[in-house]
Amino acid sequence: MKIAVLGAGSLGSVFGASLASAGSEVHLISRNSSYVEAVNKNGLILIEGSQQRIIKTHATSDPKSIGEVDLLIVLVKSFDTRAAIVSAKSTVGPKTVVLTLQNGLGNEEVIHDELGEGHVLAGRTFVGGDAIAPGKIVAGLKGKHTIIGELNGLVTQRIKDISAKFNEAGIDTQISTTINSVIWGKLLVNVATGAIAGITGLPYGLLYQVPEVHEVALKAVNEAINVAEALGIELAEKDPEEIWQSAGIGLAAEFRTSILQSLDRGSISEIDFINGAVVRAGNQVGISTPVNSTLVGCIKGIEAKNKAIASR
DSSP states (O other), X not given: XXXXXXXXXXXXXXXXXXXXXXXXXXXXXXXXXXHHHHHHHXXXXXXXXXXXXXXXXXXXXXXXXXXXXEEEEEOSOGGGHHHHHHHTGGGEEEEEEEEEOOSSSSXXXXXXXXXXXXXXXXXXXXXEEEEEETTEEEEEOTTOOEEEEETTOOOOHHHHHHHHXXXXXXXXXXXXXXXXXXXXXXXXXXXXXXXXXXXXXXXXHHHTTOHHHHHHHHHHHHHHXXXXXXXXXXXXXXXXXXXXXXXXXXXXXXXXXXXXXXXXXXXOOSGGGTHHHHHHHHHHHTOOOHXXXXXXXXXXXXXXXXXXXXXX
């Protein structure tokens, strides 16, 4: 299978490396020239616990150099979805499947709007990735699953083929007929840890040691659950404590959330598509979300500080 990963950051690298090591032809698309150079020169270095693997694969900043692919995995930050899809249209042929594994809400609609009907599959992954150097990634695969599905709930041959390919690559993957519920389930996990880690600067190992952090996380998740239920979303898990605990399972103590990784780089985060999405949805259904609103405000403040420092 010929596969391109659009947005080959930390998580995209874990997927790309796993699939390449299982025999797929993988092309990693990244705007980071240091990453592209490192991967093409040294291979993609994947660290899992005490083990380190070097996977030879191809990285590029130019999607047009790849040609059409069988599967395009979208893992760019949500605020970059539309621009990234437009830049990568040359990789999408009549039979290309486009699978978004992004965080947050609304990416499926953006991709569908740009590519038309029939290409898009949705999914969410609990796999983690943390870049410690260009092309050198700490992977969180153990005990973490990925769920994919057709937007119409059908179990098609193409969804079976992709699931099989992922499982062959060591990516524990399941097929869902209720993918919208899965999307909200992953959102709850991101709500539990993402913003709080970004504000405190704490990796998972320290995040779970602070009782006050725990308390805030449960309140944020409970607000999101209330909003989801008001929208008629069927959630597989409704216990905030279980959701909080599940976020850190299988991840190294030094592992950082995606929002914290973005802020550490001085970049903007996906807060508008995670906690911010909860706030917007809450406004639509008349559910108050003061904790999530506060978390959004704090992250926006950190982003503003980073921007001011960068402009000096």
